[in-house]
Amino acid sequence: MYYASTPEMAAAATGAGAFGFIAAGFTSSRALVQDIQATRKILKVPAKDPTPIGVGLLGWILDKTEISEDPRLPAVLAERPIAVWFAFGLNLGKYVTQVREYDASREHKTFIFVIVNNVDEAIQAADGWKVDALVVQGIEAGGHGRGDAPPLLTLLPSVLAEIPLRPAVIAAGGISTGKQVAGLLTMGADGVVLGSRLLCTPECMYPEPSKEVILKSNYSCTIRSDLFDEVNQTAMWPAGINGRAIANDIIQDAKVGLNLEERLKKYRDSKVDGKLNRLVIWAGDAVGFVNNRESTKVGIGLYFEIFSN
Ligand SMILES: Cc1cc2nc3c(=O)[nH]c(=O)nc-3n(C[C@H](O)[C@H](O)[C@H](O)COP(=O)(O)O)c2cc1C
DSSP states (O other): TTTTOOOHHHHHHHTTOOOOOOOOTTHHHHHHHHHHHHHHHHHHOOOOOOOOEEEEHHHHHHHTTTSSSOOOOOEEEEEEEEEEESSSSSHHHHHHHHHHHHHHHOOOOOOOEEEESSSHHHIIIISSSOOOOEEEOEEETTTEEETTOOOOHHHHHHHHOOOOOOEEEESSSSSHHHHHHHHHHHHSHHHHHHHHHHHHHHHHSSOOOHHHHHOOOOOOOOEESSSHHHHOOOOOOOEHHHHHHHOHHHHHHHTTOOOOOOOHHHHHHHHTTTOOOOOOOOOOOGGGOOSSOOHHHHHHHHHHHHHHH
């Protein structure tokens, strides 16, 4: 989760028995390598061992960085993370190939996750690119995804039905409770993603005002829209991708017919005045269940407890 996960969060997740990730986003290779090394330090990983976390990389950013003087992928792979996770690009297959080619000349093999938002993308990733895990992300998910993705409870069984000889299938989107996890595993998922559920943990880098808003939010407090990226000036995602965030006056401003310039002014003024009603807070519907600041370790521990009882 870019803007949200930290080395501390990734290390805490892995330390608690889950699979911690850091997100590359726009981070430089140097800073990314420092983050990966920071997780090694926290987890006290000996030099001979791989780094027991994954690194999430956005395809459309890689399209720019990998032809620049500062390519991210070789820098990340040299740190031997146990996994990489690709999402949101027009041709993620070429990065999957790049990882496989890099690994062909060494002992360490990188596990590859790819986000898919519909059955066609799942078939392409599983049968075409031969990825190790499909992250089946429903429309409920916080942050970015295809605006036309089906709900997880439709998408997951569709992918399971269409790809019988498949890689691991990981369910993502709106997951907050042990009962949801149990239901998804019963349906055939091999694992689940906890994203927004962790946004109020002390390890999450979300600013305090964003955490305050989340803690006061109710169920169904989020909406998927292009409007957040517009005012945030991050509207460079591939066509069809938009973002889910806490619904607030950013949406209301468009509803009453303000043009972009007027909306930007209101957004900036609210920021300067320290108001909470126009913050861009990427989050999925899972945050309706977030009502405390428990740590990543405690949060993840609760899920394991549910299954050991
Ligand atoms: C703040 C935030 C940042 C995210 N950043 C990324 C990212 O950098 N790369 C990515 O593949 N997915 C990203 N996602 C989406 C997650 O991978 C995941 O699909 C989502 O969090 C699952 O839904 P949930 O938030 O409802 O649990 C982000 C989600 C959030 C909430």
